[in-house]
Amino acid sequence: MSRDDGSGILLAIYRRLLAAYGPQGWWPGDSHFEMIAGAILTQAAAWRNVERALTNLRAAGIDDWPSVYRIGTDTLAEIVRPSGYYNVKARKLQAFAAHVCDKYGGNLDALLAVDTETLRRELLGIYGIGPETADDILVYAAGRPSFVIDAYTIRIMRRIGLTPAGRDDYDGWQAMFHAGVPHDALVHNEYHALLDWHHKAACTKNVPQCAGCCLRDICATGRGTDLPGLSGTDLPGLTG
Ligand code: SF4
Structure with a gap:
């Protein structure tokens, strides 16, 4: 069934979610640097383990991209070890750092000021940045509309009975x-x-x-039933 x-x-x-849970105040992190580092480190990792890696970065005095660029890859890997896949993640962090340093002189704000379409394309061109991480950065660091799709989102929507009318892939879900919703x-x-919170609080994996x-x-x-043939306006409680 598709009702998009x-x-x-x-x-x-x-x-409904906003009324139930209230504003979430995302992204967790003290700076745009931590936001982006966290978005890379959280790939295939629980957030509590990312927090341990971010704490290690802070303790090592690494709080900007030039610092990530300068440090040795092996040393960086040890610092982010709690997030798992630490050798790969160190290389991903340094690929992002190289982009910021080589193209923008180490000025992250200059990168984040690029127009949305160009910025998304640039981000996707960096090793280790896929669509979900790119959209995390667009929304939570650059303040641009670009809906983030993740496994939680897809699981919840499928359970509700919503799927994209077009392609069943990242772009299809994002287009839906x-x-x-407003492009805001x-x-x-x-x-x-x-x-994300609803997945933790109610719509859990199993x-x-x-x-x-x-x-x-x-x-x-x-x-406990499918709702074939109904449109959104047929469903209860959907106005206002
Ligand atoms: S918790 Fe149950 S009712 Fe709520 S969205 Fe998930 S599947 Fe639907």
Whole structure:
């Protein structure tokens, strides 16, 4: 079933989550440097392990990209070891650092000031930066609208009964959200954070906790039934 037709269900889900959980205040981190380093380190890693790696970076006095560029790769790998895949992640951090230093003289703000389309293309050209990490950086460091798609988002949406009308890949899912919610960085920021929290709080990986879920009446899984043929405006509680 696909119900991504702009009928308002994506916006309704956002409002329900915001009412249930409140603003999330993302991204966790003290600076744009930490935000971006965290986005790279969190690939295939639990956030608590990323926090340990970020703490190590702070303790080592590494708080900007020129510092990452200068330090030896083996030393950096030891520092970020708690995040897992530390040799690869050290190389990814240094690839990002090389881009900032070689093209922007080490000035991260200059990179983040590039127009959105060019910035996304540049980010995707850096080793270790895929679409999810690029969109994390666009939304949470550069303050640009570019909806972040991750496994949590897809799991929740599939359970509700929503899939893209087009391609079932990153671009297809992102296009669905771009069509269904305002093209606004603050909305994209908050919505992604709310979905992440909802996954932790209720729509967990193995057994979703549907009793008491704020989305239950509009969720195919929560209702224990599919909802074929309904549009968003047919669903209860989707106005306003
Ligand atoms: S009702 Fe259940 S499956 Fe649906 S969003 Fe809520 S927790 Fe997830």
